[in-house]
Amino acid sequence: MSSTSAIPVLTYHAMNVNGVDYADNDHVALAADLAWLHAHGWRIVPLAAAVAALFEGGAALPPRSCAISFDDGSWFDWHDLDHPVYGRQRGLAGILRDFRDRHGVAVHATSFVIVSPDARAELDRTCMLGLGWWGHDWWPAAESEGLVAIESHSFDHNHHTLRATAQKDGRTGRFDVIEDEATADIEILHASRWLDALLPTRRTRLFAYPYGQSSAFLREDYLPRRSADHGLVAAFGTEPRMMRATDSRWNLPRFVCGADWRSTDELARLLDAA
Numbered sequence: 377m378s379s380t381s382a383i384p385v386l387t388y389h390a391m392n393v394n395g396v397d398y399a400d401n402d403h404v405a406l407a408a409d410l411a412w413l414h415a416h417g418w419r420i421v422p423l424a425a426a427v428a429a430l431f432e433g434g435a436a437l438p439p440r441s442c443a444i445s446f447d448d449g450s451w452f453d454w455h456d457l458d459h460p461v462y463g464r465q466r467g468l469a470g471i472l473r474d475f476r477d478r479h480g481v482a483v484h485a486t487s488f489v490i491v492s493p494d495a496r497a498e499l500d501r502t503c504m505l506g507l508g509w510w511g512h513d514w515w516p517a518a519e520s521e522g523l524v525a526i527e528s529h530s531f532d533h534n535h536h537t538l539r540a541t542a543q544k545d546g547r548t549g550r551f552d553v554i555e556d557e558a559t560a561d562i563e564i565l566h567a568s569r570w571l572d573a574l575l576p577t578r579r580t581r582l583f584a585y586p587y588g589q590s591s592a593f594l595r596e597d598y599l600p601r602r603s604a605d606h607g608l609v610a611a612f613g614t615e616p617r618m619m620r621a622t623d624s625r626w627n628l629p630r631f632v633c634g635a636d637w638r639s640t641d642e643l644a645r646l647l648d649a650a
């Protein structure tokens with residue numbers, strides 16, 4: 377059997393609920409994309425299995441394998457929620473279960489979560505709805521169910537709406553400004569250890585750079601040099617192309633829904649062209 381040397385990673389933001397149509401609601405988009413992928417012979421594999429196949433000598437994956445990731449780790453990843461403007465939203469995990477039950481095929485996603493509870497509580501007020509929908513109550517349940525893996529999207533995202541972040545110069549709203557050991561230790565090492573303490577049956581192994589941005593210090597120095605400490609095996613940016621074994625494992629590409637495609641037709645073109 378032939379195996380694949382290129383795997384697309386499709387990324388969704390569950391908090392992207394700005395309407396009820398595909399182009400402005402990632403819940404609508406994910407449900408449509410899963411159906412389209414299934415109808416066109418794609419199979420969904422865990423992101424960790426894709427990384428293992430390409431970079432760790434793991435089991436090879438057949439052609440038309442793709443992986444799914446979610447970013448930021450709010451309740452919209454997991455719970456069904458009544459949005460005050462756009463009504464009932466099926467959580468992304470529920471959409472995965474609906475798809476699995478309808479088609480009888482395996483499905484999986486990896487949720488890259490903002491780890492710090494204080495940062496999430498503040499972000500819930502500053503850039504979400506302020507309804508307390510960014511707790512981590514669901515992360516242990518997700519891990520035990522096995523449908524959604526929890527991985528790291530840094531400690532505080534160096535987010536520009538936070539009063540303070542690990543980055544001490546006040547340069548927030550970017551992640552390529554993380555260029556020193558002490559800040560990286562908080563954003564990456566401490567974030568992994570916090571997740572490992574909350575979810576002790578697994579280890580944090582994957583990282584997604586906030587804003588898709590990384591510094592040369594992180595890619596070329598900190599992440600490879602400190603791998604024994606942080607335990608990560610790969611880190612993802614948002615360069616829009618297929619993931620291949622020839623890529624650097626510390627800056628792997630992902631496609632982002634809403635930025636790189638806005639309909640199943642555009643997804644089809646992107647996967648054909650990639």
Ligand SMILES: [Zn+2]
Pocket residue numbers: 447448529533586587
């Ligand atoms: Zn993010």
